[in-house]
Amino acid sequence: MGSLTGLLFAGGLGFMLLAVASGLDFGAPPMLIGTEIQAHAPQQTGAANIVTSVVLGYRAIDTLGELSILFASAVSAGLVLGRRHTTAGTQTKGGFILQSGGSLLFPLMMTIGFYIIFHGHLTPGGGFQGGVILAAAFFLPLLARPGARLHHKSLSLIEGFAGASFILIGLFAMLEGKAFLQPMLIQDTLGQLVSAGTLPLLYLAVGLKVGAELASLLSRLIQTEAPQ
């Protein structure tokens, strides 16, 4: 009975989606806000990457919200996973090639991660993408040496202060008499590495927070999933 209801619901939803899709005018989106932002973004935020100017400028509080959602899910996972006691360290280590490969790749991936974060206001990429690569760099040693532990204390320090600095940068703008999260310190150097004022700092905070959060989440999962 339940599966039949589910099937009916899915079928009805699919039919509705088809009916709606047939009425949509693809390829000709109304660019009401879009054109406006494209015209003014470089002057108003100083970022050459218009996506960044939307993510950290026009809709910065959405980004703050998304950062909080990630934080909330990491904290919730900690609440659920933190109850079981770990018996990690009993697994066999990876072979020589895996371990050395991991050590070799680690600095390279850190470099790429930070490169993508620091160039978020110029090229495609930014804090979220770079942060994921940073976390992946920490995954490698964890996977090659299952007994190894990440330093949880410093990870949660980074996590907390990176998130806090995003908000503090926003509050700093308020101290200067501007609006919360208003882009500040915009230099007239569009397209340079040092440009777009506080936006790269915001992206650095995002990147560090995302990286630390995902890395600590994985290490927690590894510790919990160990055979009991």
Added chain:
Amino acid sequence: MSTNLVLIIALPLLGAFLLPVLMRSSMAIALWSGPAILIYGCWIIADLWLSGFAQPLSVAIGGFAPPLGINLYVDSLALLFAFAVQLLGLVFWPFTLDQESARRQSLMLLLVAASTGLALSGDLFNLYVFYELAAVATFGLASASGSGAAYVATLRYLILSGIGSVLTLFGIALIYSQTGTLNLAHLAQLAPEQLHNSLGLTAFLAILIGIGVKAELFPVNTWVPEIYATASTRLSAFLAGLLSKLALLIILRLLLLIFHQPEAAQVILILGILGVISGELAAWRAREMKRMLAFSSIGQLGMIFIAMALPDGKGMLAVLALSLHHLIIKSGLFMLAEDWGGALERLRGSAKASPLGAVLFVLFSLSLVGMPPLPGFWAKFVLITELAAQVEPLYLLGLAVFLLATVVEASYLFRVAATLYGSPAQDTLSEEIPKTKGLSLLTASLFGAGVIAVALLIAPVGDGLQAIAAQALDVDLYITTVSPAVSGGSQ
């Protein structure tokens, strides 16, 4: 002054990020920082209110004028709910002192920030972000009790909530694909031309079902009894009392500003009637305090949906009165249920052991049913008169269901009251009778005092609500407040 308002969202987030770190260095600071932030939030709102708040405000975040940037829209309705969020966050603060307390308090602060955002935000996608944040924080808090039943309930809730989120996002995407803007005031201007068609109705339905998950709307409320029965009572009280009302507030705003179509109201009316019937009948059959309260909450929200469906904003006052009334009553009842959980039969004779708790239960029940001097009567009275003035048969059906539901409600609430005051069964020892005690009884007494205060001051409270309702109904005021320079079409 008004720019300070963004602090009531930013500071709880800041606190949530820093709490786990603070907890390591100093327990005392960490324990008090959360409540301190919430008290400061209450003070900001109270200060704004007392310093002559009359006209609604629009606070642009990031310094970008809407519709380009995101704005907070602050009218008395939004301010009232924002204040309720901060205050109830304080009242239901998880004051536990165990290993998980840092995480739990972080999540509570996130929930408060998200709820405040839901009350204030003037941007459709920003509302969605806060809605998601509230949902994720709720998952963590609901599973925090750690029992198997809580995990199962949370998993179900997570799946249903996920479906709801996808539907909401789909609706928002449809709206954006049609209009090219996400700002509510801007959408309100464009809606008569571009969204009053079948596509707009589809978008509304998707958003209604999606947001309805939190508002305990009829087909998507199956998570309610499980979660309320297994999660901590304080969380249940916050969810049933406040978060459901915030979801309702979003639907109300969308209905007023954007989807001003008779079909939309009709759907809400039908779902509301079904919600009242299913909720009240299930509550009548429930044999457990928290489950009964959960089902009764579904029924109450169904009544609010019926009020919302009244044409031309006639139900606005009823929606507001019923929402606030339910907020106070259900929070109080849940606080009583903290010690009175489990099977209702266990409570036989509890009135002797905890007289104040029993008196409070009767007081809340009387108000919920609608006994004349109590605020519940006035809230229901407003709805009945508005419903009776309608000629369409569906509204009259709503009226009939509403009256029937009140009878059912009285039946199951007074059955519990009779159990409380009955003589205890012979074979139970007096120690086994659960008592209400300590903090939860104190909190419940606060809500009881609130009910009596409102009952005594019903005239000024009614006038205040009328003014708030009138301001919330004024779509032109909303549009001109957010974008004074905008006239007509684009930009």
